[in-house]
Amino acid sequence: MTRREKRGTGRRVQPREQASPVASPVWPGMTGGRYLPLDPSELERIHELALRLLADLGFSQITPSLESRAVAAGCYLDDDGRLHFPRALVEDVIARTRRKFSLHGIDPARDIEIGSRRVHMGTGGAAPFVMDFNSGRYRESTVADLFDITRLVDRLEHVHFCHRSVIARDTESVLDLDINTIYACLQGTTKPVAVSYTDSDSVRAAIPLLDRIAGGDGKFRERPFCTVVCCHVVPPMRFAEESCDAMEAAVEAGMPMLMISAGQAGATAPAALAGAVAQACAETLAGLVLCNIIDPECRAIFAAWPFVSDLRTGAMSGGSGEQSLLAAASAQMAGFYDLPSSMPAGMTDSKLPDAQAGWEKGYSVTLAAHAGASMIHESAGMLGSLMGASLESYVLDNEMLGAILRTVGGIEVSEDTLNYEVIRDVVLGEGHYLGHAQTLARMKTEYLYPEIADRRSLNEWEQGGGDLRDAARDRVRKILSEHYPSHIAADVDAWIRKNYNIVLPAERMRPGNGVW
């Protein structure tokens, strides 16, 4: 299906027509797209400006290698060294790039298929701090934190992918940072993961590790279970040279690419929200075109992520209503292009998992999901506008994500759900539906029950006490003290530890390590 045929319809495939793996009202890949912040003509106008920016304004700082490839493919370099992307080339890439593909987990049962507005929740971010679980104070994040976050997320049912969310600051070189990030993520979960690479050396260094985990030389490429978080641009309209080098190497290695443009409206993108979306689309499309020039079979994800500045201070505001609009509009642009997409949501400005964190995460994830983002990054765990992560927040947010996914599932309209006889029998009979066969049948298929969110009566609550954060902390403790994944064989781990500088002590990765 081409974009021209698809555009502007914005309708989902009804989720009830998809197969649910179990009798549950929620599952990975429910179809969003019932919230449409932009009209069809508005989508066209934003796209038109994006094309104009690509063709007429172009990008500075292209790398020599990508310049050669791009010029060979039809781009041109102007006298100021800016690379321009002709409209026909961009349109052509949009038309022929992959519209749907799997992001693999080490466990194939956890693969997710992205595209066609199928919504998946996941982690993301590059927080430099974590809220220490014991002290409650923020401190620099470490490899061990990343490992703990990842194996925690491995057990959270409504988080479908686990992209790196904190920076391992206890590493000493960029290579060590990148390798130890991969190691912590892949040891922690069999869900699809993603990391970023500082430069092309990191990519080349990682390939043997990834192949070894995959089962041998060239095996990773067959089922690439580790995506690249690639910020290929420094907005506005400038390429990031090291990231572009890394991108080139990664695409050649068959890695899926999350192509991110992360401008801040009012600072590195226009303050006018529509302009910020257009610039982000142009920047993201530039990355997609380059990926496709390197490899027409590449797996590239449209991640136009315009962020918001509080214009009084210049500081990022991840929790603002404007941020939710930007993400939802960008998701709709991805739907317009019919491309697999990622949007950031769940980024609260609060430093604590409090009411503000709840409502900012609540409305932002809801709007991104209903706008049909394929992947919602940052949907769990993050605080302080992505500056920090908190273990208990992952657990709390998982509860929220379940409920939001339930809303994405929508309302089943069918002969059974609109059964006149059911209502008549109850009204003329017992007068209530409590014991009716339909009620019993629908209990599990229409209703999702939370794990820790409080539904007690006021009286039970007053008697029983207990705080939601305490319940979340208990779940963190239980998972982290029990769940030490062992999907990477001992000999593979030994080989990795022999060939790379692995910071995480082996004993930290086993039960009874005295930490949990």
Added chain:
Amino acid sequence: MTRREKRGTGRRVQPREQASPVASPVWPGMTGGRYLPLDPSELERIHELALRLLADLGFSQITPSLESRAVAAGCYLDDDGRLHFPRALVEDVIARTRRKFSLHGIDPARDIEIGSRRVHMGTGGAAPFVMDFNSGRYRESTVADLFDITRLVDRLEHVHFCHRSVIARDTESVLDLDINTIYACLQGTTKPVAVSYTDSDSVRAAIPLLDRIAGGDGKFRERPFCTVVCCHVVPPMRFAEESCDAMEAAVEAGMPMLMISAGQAGATAPAALAGAVAQACAETLAGLVLCNIIDPECRAIFAAWPFVSDLRTGAMSGGSGEQSLLAAASAQMAGFYDLPSSMPAGMTDSKLPDAQAGWEKGYSVTLAAHAGASMIHESAGMLGSLMGASLESYVLDNEMLGAILRTVGGIEVSEDTLNYEVIRDVVLGEGHYLGHAQTLARMKTEYLYPEIADRRSLNEWEQGGGDLRDAARDRVRKILSEHYPSHIAADVDAWIRKNYNIVLPAERMRPGNGVW
């Protein structure tokens, strides 16, 4: 515009085409309707079942007076005493009832116009408890609580109407309850208010009071500033006799009517969500038809409010994802009928203003607003699935409502917001948008800045400390110690106190009363 012409389009008038009273990105009556949980054919099917329930199943327990009127208008009573509403009559009332009207405040500047998917946030509920401001413990709610809540809401900018949210339990008769509720609400705010009436005696007793405040006999009817919260049915499909008597008297007195059907899915409504929506539509439409039979010029609001039971316990779950879907689908049904509507949202199951309260309020209000509900009741202040209210929650929720309203406002797509030259000038010039004229111009019109929600940097937060609940409590204290509205003249108040049993001491209504 008739329903036939209107149905299924679901498109809003762009809010930017509406007049904003001030240079703000949010205002009362922004147009929702960009989230459409149901397809056009699904709307038709639900409507079809609603019509069938009205015509073929009918309602028990009609009052003698309404029976006469209804039969004269074309309804019929079967041998079991059930009142049936022929399809043509129902369709006719939907076609000719008022599609848009004002709900007045005592201050005309605070009137709201409901209909056409224009979204307003407000309070509501009938909580029997409040969280005591000082002890933090729940206790029975009083007239003074209602007065304090009302004058607090009077100052919260994103709460557009103030319907009674707690029960004045320190009254001794139903008449005293109803009269003191009106008194506390009208003394506390000049925004549009609403109360419920236990029976027709209460309605008749209230009319002189309302007229006196309005300025003389018959004056209230000219600008009715107090709406009736009317639960005319006891689901499934049974009329509430006392409420129906009150409804008859209220419609005759020219009072606007909030016609509520509040079944609980799985208990008093089908567990299948679609069926619950259909039953609620039938029950609400029955009320609208009766109102229109009494007075074709009546102002009736479509409030199909299906609630959710946790089917494991039978307890209400106001915070569930299913509840959000029910409200959004009902809002879309109201849009399908092109009727002014009210939906309940913001009903968390949590007993505290914590993260759960935040996310449940966040997603539910967001979906109801984007589905285009004219009025969102319970959007501020409520906890514990409507069992309790909390002063600080009103302030916190007001922050959330601002941000959600900002998302309803959407993204302006125009020559200015998609200005190529702005981007070109920045990219080829300074490299950032911080000081650009567009940024300065858009600061106030595209961005909303919160009052108390935390946007500090991690460092500032660590240095400055302070908790969001504390900030909310400070705002409560400031408003309640300073804001004693005086829009009702002393002689009117004296007349009311002479003619009714007013529980609230006069000194409690003046500054320096020792409470705040």
